[in-house]
Amino acid sequence: AVITIFNAVGHLKKKDFETALKNIKENLNPGGIYIFDIFNLEALSDQVVKSFAMDNKKSVDETTIRHIQKSILDRTSGLLTSFDEFTIQEGTKEPVTINESFSLQLYTADELEEMLTKNGFEIVGQYDLDGSPFSNLESERILTVGRRAVE
Incomplete structure (x- = not known):
């Protein structure tokens, strides 16, 4: 598994996050898990x-x-x-x-799902930071769990 926390991926530009996703995928076994959190663009009023x-x-x-x-x-x-x-x-x-x-760099849940899917991951789930169900308009952070797709 790979875990990045405390908005770490937000310090990367979109292009660099895509590169990181490719590197993470290459370092995970098929079915391996990637977990990260980031501020939710939609909920930050x-x-x-x-x-x-x-x-x-x-x-x-x-x-x-x-x-x-x-x-x-x-x-x-x-x-x-x-x-x-x-x-x-x-x-x-x-x-x-x-x-x-x-x-x-902040993202919406949909943007993250699209980026992960494009880079060889399946979305296991997206949650609020405490693990409760995610709400687009209320969850200030998105805890995303992705799995490297089995090819």
Whole structure:
């Protein structure tokens, strides 16, 4: 079996995920299982995306670090982009600010089923992250279980 968790496949562009699927298939025996989770594009409402925002501050001795994160979702491309700002204050020194961003490629359940089928997998099932039945509009994550097709 191959397992990728915590939206790991979302860090791949669609083309790279297709390449990964081909590699996973080649490394599984016929009937072998591939399990992964990813955010569900259909269920991530603007309110859910807004809830991903964070503003954390932590101090240790004389160093304070503040981390602010905001995210936006481009529904056309399926890209969820998060923007991070880290501000580091050491004692009385001038604060240093570091800005970074990263994107996750999101999919619908139908897109995942199509991609896996195209790349030699059968869909065993798609579930909510806790294993309960999957709902296109309510499950924030898709837990997909695929099986390498027996050729």
